[in-house]
Amino acid sequence: MNERDFADLAVGHALNALSEADERAYQEALAGNPNWDHHVRHAVDAVAAIGDSVEPVEPPPSVRASLFARISELPQDSAVSTSPNESVVDDEDYAAAGPAVIEPEREAVTVGASSASGWGARRWFALAASFAAVLVLGFGAVTVSQLFAPPAAVVALQQIEDAPDAQSASATMPDGTVATAHWSPSSGKSVLVADGMPALPDGKTYELWFVRGEDQIAIPAGIFEPDADGNATAQLTGEMHSGDVIAVTVEPAGGSPDGTPSSAPVLAVATA
Known part of the structure; x- marks a missing residue:
């Protein structure tokens, strides 16, 4: 499973x-x-x-009336005898009777x-x-x-897992945050699943990045917010290249204003 x-x-x-x-x-x-x-x-x-x-x-009175009307249609025989060659088939689930x-x-x-x-x-x-x-x-x-x-990120994760070339890599940060990157070249999708991310103050958000090549060029890939327990499933926007590092930084609400990280990554998962 x-x-x-x-x-x-x-x-x-x-x-x-x-x-x-x-x-x-x-x-x-x-x-x-x-x-x-x-x-x-x-x-x-x-x-x-x-x-x-x-x-x-x-509930409106019509619900009760409808239920009893359905019950009244049931056979009132106290027992049903069947021969060995006969079987009783229920055509309707009367336990689910109701107005609908x-x-x-x-x-x-x-x-x-x-x-x-x-x-x-x-x-x-x-x-x-x-x-x-x-x-x-x-x-x-x-x-x-x-x-x-289901959220788009969850749908994307399922598509990745169903792909024949699905891959994943995990990393644990010093603060205890556990992150797993999932990707599939054939689906063209990549998703980051993280547990235990710290809550951010107002006016701040987490931003995703593809960190690429020897020059470590950071390419913005969307923003996200973890839930109250610090868990998140976030789909990265844009195309992932082989060997990219998937990183997360803390940025102003709405994402980095100039398209480059304004702080060191708080999370990074190497995919090669």
């Missing part, structure tokens, strides 16, 4: 939406990769933020998840649909796309 698959499972775990098999896979992956625990914290914080962002609303129509699950092409993980596009859609049903009932005004669309 790669880190992206684990991050998906962490969301399902935070929502208590994992199957027994996925929960076991989640626990085993976490035990084997304790440094991935920041994904768990992010997922728990996101679920809590969703809950805190909306006011409780009493639930379409039967169809076969779909899994996107953005490895074959080792059961957490693919269909589960994301089902999870999003569950939130959509809540939102339709008036429990919130946040769009599903806002809640579940």
Whole structure:
């Protein structure tokens, strides 16, 4: 299981939406990769933020009426006898009865998840649909796309990991910050994943650089801000060349005004 698959499972775990098999896979992956625990914290914080962002609303009477109407349609036989050659097939999941129509699950092409993980596009859609049903009932005004669309840097990281020429390199700074650079020449993308970066004062930001060649020319590659725990997944803008050093400096908000580093790097990962 790669880190992206684990991050998906962490969301399902935070929502208590994992199957027994996925929960076991989640626990085993976490035990084997304790440094991935920041994904768990992010997922728990996101679920809590969703809950805190909306006011409780009493469900309308129509919900109860619709539920009981669906229940009344169920067969009232106390038992069903079947011969050895017969089987009972459930055509509908009545446990999911409610005011919203639930379409039967169809076969779909899994996107953005490895074959080792059961957490693919269909589960994301089902999870999003569950939130959509809540939102339709008036429990919130946040769009599903806002809640579940992965950040561009995360998408880029997945594309790199899926590429046949994916590469990575890591470095640990004196202050304890751990950084891993991920890149793939065929995808043309590069991403820096960092844990434990110090918080910056107001008016300051972190800026990415490609440091290139014997002359150590620094080429700006975007700015980013870590989360409250000092973790960040940041995609570098521009083309990475073989042998580049990926560096991070502290710059004024908005990035270096003259396009050159104004301070020594606080983080550097050699890719050669």
